[in-house]
Amino acid sequence: MNKELTTTATPGASGQRAKLPAWESIRRFNTLFILLTLVICSSLFSADFLTGPNVSNVSRQVAGVGIMSMGMLLVVLTGGIDLSVGSVTALSSVTTALLIPHVGMSLAIAGGLLSGIVCGAVSGALIAFYRLSPFVVTLATMTVARGIALIISKGAPILVSEEAQPLLDFGRDTLLSIPQPTAMMLIVFAIGAVFLGLTRAGRIVRAIGSNEEAVRLSGVSIVFYTLLTYVVCGALSALAGVVSVARSGVGAPSVGVGDELTVIAAVVIGGASLSGGRGTVLNTLVGVLVLGIIANIMNLTSVPGYHQQVVMGVIIVVAILAQRGSGGAR
Amino acid sequence: MNSLLSLQGVSKRFGGVKALTNVNFDVRAGEVHALVGENGAGKSTLMKIIAGNHLPDGGTIQLAGEAARFRNPHDALTRGIALIHQETALALHLSVAENVMLCHLPRFIHWKQLYEHASSIIKGLGFDIDPAAPVSSLTTAHRQIVEIAKALSLDVKLLVLDEPTASLAPSDTERLLGIVRDLRARGVGVVYISHRLHEIFEIADRVTVLKDGQTVATVAPEDINMDSLIRMMVGRPLSALFPKRKNGSIGDVVLNVDGLSRRGAVDNVSFAVHAGEVIGLGGLIGAGRTELVRLIFGADRSDSGRVEIDGKAVTPRNTVDGVRAGIGLVPEDRKSQGTVLSMPIRINSTMARLSDVTNLFGGLRVAHERQTVGQLMQNLRIKARDMDADVSTLSGGNQQKVVLAKWFHAKGKVIILDEPTRGVDVGAKAEIYNLINTLAAEGKAIIVVSSDHHELMGLCDRILVMGGGRLRGQLHPDEYSEERIVAMSLGLTLGTAAELPVTA
Numbered sequence A: 001m002n003k004e005l006t007t008t009a010t011p012g013a014s015g016q017r018a019k020l021p022a023w024e025s026i027r028r029f030n031t032l033f034i035l036l037t038l039v040i041c042s043s044l045f046s047a048d049f050l051t052g053p054n055v056s057n058v059s060r061q062v063a064g065v066g067i068m069s070m071g072m073l074l075v076v077l078t079g080g081i082d083l084s085v086g087s088v089t090a091l092s093s094v095t096t097a098l099l100i101p102h103v104g105m106s107l108a109i110a111g112g113l114l115s116g117i118v119c120g121a122v123s124g125a126l127i128a129f130y131r132l133s134p135f136v137v138t139l140a141t142m143t144v145a146r147g148i149a150l151i152i153s154k155g156a157p158i159l160v161s162e163e164a165q166p167l168l169d170f171g172r173d174t175l176l177s178i179p180q181p182t183a184m185m186l187i188v189f190a191i192g193a194v195f196l197g198l199t200r201a202g203r204i205v206r207a208i209g210s211n212e213e214a215v216r217l218s219g220v221s222i223v224f225y226t227l228l229t230y231v232v233c234g235a236l237s238a239l240a241g242v243v244s245v246a247r248s249g250v251g252a253p254s255v256g257v258g259d260e261l262t263v264i265a266a267v268v269i270g271g272a273s274l275s276g277g278r279g280t281v282l283n284t285l286v287g288v289l290v291l292g293i294i295a296n297i298m299n300l301t302s303v304p305g306y307h308q309q310v311v312m313g314v315i316i317v318v319a320i321l322a323q324r325g326s327g328g329a330r
Numbered sequence B: 001m002n003s004l005l006s007l008q009g010v011s012k013r014f015g016g017v018k019a020l021t022n023v024n025f026d027v028r029a030g031e032v033h034a035l036v037g038e039n040g041a042g043k044s045t046l047m048k049i050i051a052g053n054h055l056p057d058g059g060t061i062q063l064a065g066e067a068a069r070f071r072n073p074h075d076a077l078t079r080g081i082a083l084i085h086q087e088t089a090l091a092l093h094l095s096v097a098e099n100v101m102l103c104h105l106p107r108f109i110h111w112k113q114l115y116e117h118a119s120s121i122i123k124g125l126g127f128d129i130d131p132a133a134p135v136s137s138l139t140t141a142h143r144q145i146v147e148i149a150k151a152l153s154l155d156v157k158l159l160v161l162d163e164p165t166a167s168l169a170p171s172d173t174e175r176l177l178g179i180v181r182d183l184r185a186r187g188v189g190v191v192y193i194s195h196r197l198h199e200i201f202e203i204a205d206r207v208t209v210l211k212d213g214q215t216v217a218t219v220a221p222e223d224i225n226m227d228s229l230i231r232m233m234v235g236r237p238l239s240a241l242f243p244k245r246k247n248g249s250i251g252d253v254v255l256n257v258d259g260l261s262r263r264g265a266v267d268n269v270s271f272a273v274h275a276g277e278v279i280g281l282g283g284l285i286g287a288g289r290t291e292l293v294r295l296i297f298g299a300d301r302s303d304s305g306r307v308e309i310d311g312k313a314v315t316p317r318n319t320v321d322g323v324r325a326g327i328g329l330v331p332e333d334r335k336s337q338g339t340v341l342s343m344p345i346r347i348n349s350t351m352a353r354l355s356d357v358t359n360l361f362g363g364l365r366v367a368h369e370r371q372t373v374g375q376l377m378q379n380l381r382i383k384a385r386d387m388d389a390d391v392s393t394l395s396g397g398n399q400q401k402v403v404l405a406k407w408f409h410a411k412g413k414v415i416i417l418d419e420p421t422r423g424v425d426v427g428a429k430a431e432i433y434n435l436i437n438t439l440a441a442e443g444k445a446i447i448v449v450s451s452d453h454h455e456l457m458g459l460c461d462r463i464l465v466m467g468g469g470r471l472r473g474q475l476h477p478d479e480y481s482e483e484r485i486v487a488m489s490l491g492l493t494l495g496t497a498a499e500l501p502v503t504a
Helices: A002-008 A010-017 A020-045 A052-077 A085-103 A105-130 A134-153 A162-172 A180-198 A200-210 A212-216 A222-248 A259-269 A281-300 A305-324 B043-050 B073-078 B096-100 B111-124 B140-153 B170-185 B197-203 B226-234 B289-297 B319-324 B334-338 B345-349 B351-357 B366-380 B396-410 B426-441 B453-459 B482-489 B494-498
Strands: B003-014 B017-028 B032-036 B058-063 B066-068 B081-084 B158-162 B189-193 B206-211 B214-219 B253-262 B266-274 B278-282 B304-309 B327-330 B414-418 B445-449 B462-467 B470-475
Touching: A020 A281, A052 A085, A052 A180, A052 A200, A052 A222, A052 A259, A052 A281, A085 A105, A085 A134, A085 A162, A085 A222, A085 A259, A105 A134, A105 A162, A105 A222, A162 A180, A162 A222, A180 A200, A180 A222, A180 A281, A200 A212, A200 A222, A200 B351, A212 A222, A212 B334, A259 A281, A259 A305, A281 A305, B003 B043, B017 B032, B017 B043, B017 B058, B017 B189, B032 B043, B032 B170, B032 B197, B043 B081, B043 B158, B043 B189, B073 B081, B081 B140, B096 B111, B096 B140, B111 B140, B140 B170, B170 B189, B170 B197, B189 B197, B197 B226, B206 B226, B214 B226, B226 B482, B253 B289, B253 B445, B266 B289, B266 B304, B266 B445, B266 B470, B278 B289, B278 B426, B278 B453, B278 B482, B289 B304, B289 B319, B289 B327, B289 B414, B289 B445, B319 B327, B327 B396, B334 B396, B345 B351, B345 B366, B345 B396, B351 B366, B351 B396, B366 B396, B396 B426, B426 B445, B426 B453, B445 B453, B453 B482, B462 B482, B470 B482
Parallel strands: B017 B214, B032 B189, B032 B206, B081 B158, B158 B189, B278 B445, B278 B462, B327 B414, B414 B445
Antiparallel strands: B003 B017, B003 B058, B058 B066, B206 B214, B253 B266, B253 B304, B462 B470
16 A cells, blocks of 8 residues: 555656766766866965876876785675675785796786786675675685785795886886786776676676666576676676786785775765665776875875875765765765 | 544645545554555555654554644654664664663763663563673564664554564564553554555554555454455556567477575575466565566575576576576665666666677777667667766666666576566556567566566466565456455465455
8 A cells, every 4th residue: 555655746856866977977976077176275285296107106096906906896896895805805916926837928917817806706696596695705805815814925025026126117118108007907897887887797797786686587697797796896806806916026015005095985986875776987097096096195295104094084075975966966 | 442642634646646545544542553555555655654754644643632743753853753674773882881871872882871771671572582692692682672672662653563573483473562562551542564465454443545646444453354354455456557569389398497595585485487477476466576676586595495487497606607597586675776876878778798799808889889789779768968978867767768678688587577567657557568478478487576466467477475585375357356465475375365356
């Protein structure tokens, strides 16, 4: 009875909803606007900010977090979350560095990526088959992956040997004057955009986050696609680990501590909803850049390290509020 | 005798829908006043007005002779009116005692006192439940008791019971009726809502029948019998909503359901549906109809039994199997189950057969999809800005047509529609009936679940009636009447119902 009445009362509500497309474009504009404001302010604060070397440096620094953010976006779109991205990065970097002397560079990289895929598959299977909470499952994966990274590396960074010179070059060289790790991040985002916009699997991932039950009742395997997003997220986190090896020349078990929070912040600043269904590739990239620029400008203006954390937290909240528009945009 | 609570000329609208029109209802102290009516007759709305969930648009409420206005359920509760819902509203992880005493927990809890106090109230009802046990560990029957005890922990003058026995076993039902009698003896006024009419005859002092939001009559149970009560609940002429189908030929058996069961929901149901046939599943809410069709489709898993399509066993274990076997389900609630509201019509319409709009590499063939969806929107007359409009922007009728479009596109052999016209305006209703007939004419096997009996009688070639999770019987068009459907679902013998004059 009550159900009937609430459904008949919807014409009013749907009239309100009709304005959404306009809202949506303002929101999209908002995120870019935040980035633009940030760039302008930063260049006023520091003359070094808009110089070639600094821009190149910032873009290189955000590559790892950027690659992880693409994976996280997929997971968040389905309404899940993956807290293990930072630990998986460490596991992959250690695995890669350890394997290089034994199996050569290419296979070592493959091994590193595989370690991430396994982590993602385990998390994904527990979440998809047993319907456990993504937060709890990936919290466990996060601890386990970090632990394994510490065990196999015996807690110390592993220096990458000479035979992996191409990998080290990849960390330093540029492609059309773009640092190669940055180029890789952009390629990942481009593939992500194509996946979400133009493929069947991408469409289903977005739909699951909006209304899982409706998708399930259309005869789509929720289990498969949920598993898929965690596997991809694990693989991309592992790729970020390989990039970190290339940049630093070591595989370190301490790499990526706290990165999961940066990555989630980037995705959220990009306008994604943690309850799923909302979020775009371009805006996630903007979120990554916003966080990278904030960190960079604080370094350039020599804000002390402890203060940086506070400022970062405040700016994240401000950015999300601005991105939401003046409240009520839920 | 003076009325404890009295409603005079109460009306309530929701949007354009009149839920109650000029209803009079009163309860005396120490009386059990039963409220009966079909699904959607306005019982719930009336109950919610009494309990303060809704404010009436018109009419007056008097409590003990004084005009009253309940702003919210708490307001009503503090004046001694408690509502006990069909599904209990308890804090599952708290203890029995905390739940019972929830409305007046002290700032600092003295556990021993709390347990003793709660225990004494429960014992007063003739039950012995451990006050320290979490509510989640209790059976449905005991939860019901906790809820009643919670109401009694306050100084309740009027208790509203909404389908209290719907989920109880017969022995528990007897004990509950005992409690109601006991409360009556203590001078509490009880409003008793139930589909189980024999309980009404057993316990009620007066019965008020609601139909289409209006009071039909208030009578004493001694003055009427079961048959006349059912007639009061249903009798009205068939509306001329239903487009008569050109006599499509009925073909071979397409869907065969054999002994399908799921514990506590569906009990050993068997039937067959032929190509081009529209069958209806009738019965009151809670009869197990939605549960049955979900089993057939694979939305829930069956414990035993099989489903065959064209003679081949398919028995879906999940929805992927169901859709692959050629079954489509238009679910009960289109907003939460039928559509992805925040996505466009285009994406929703092709969701059940994405292979049609995907190339070999998993890429979407958007141009082909646009053409397909454009054609669907034309055929189903979906009115929208364009195919990229979000489903949330559409009217209820058009949203439901999008769900239908999905199954038109999926090209299944069996289409199941659960409450296809709930919350849909009259014009769209007729269009949806037409679409169902179109599907039947194409040779699909159709199952329609509906609580609107007129809809079933106007649309279906046969009506299977369910009650208590079982198939209670089958009606052919020359036997159709609301009385028979209701009587059959309630488990009364067909003979009793057959003696009634047929209105349809």
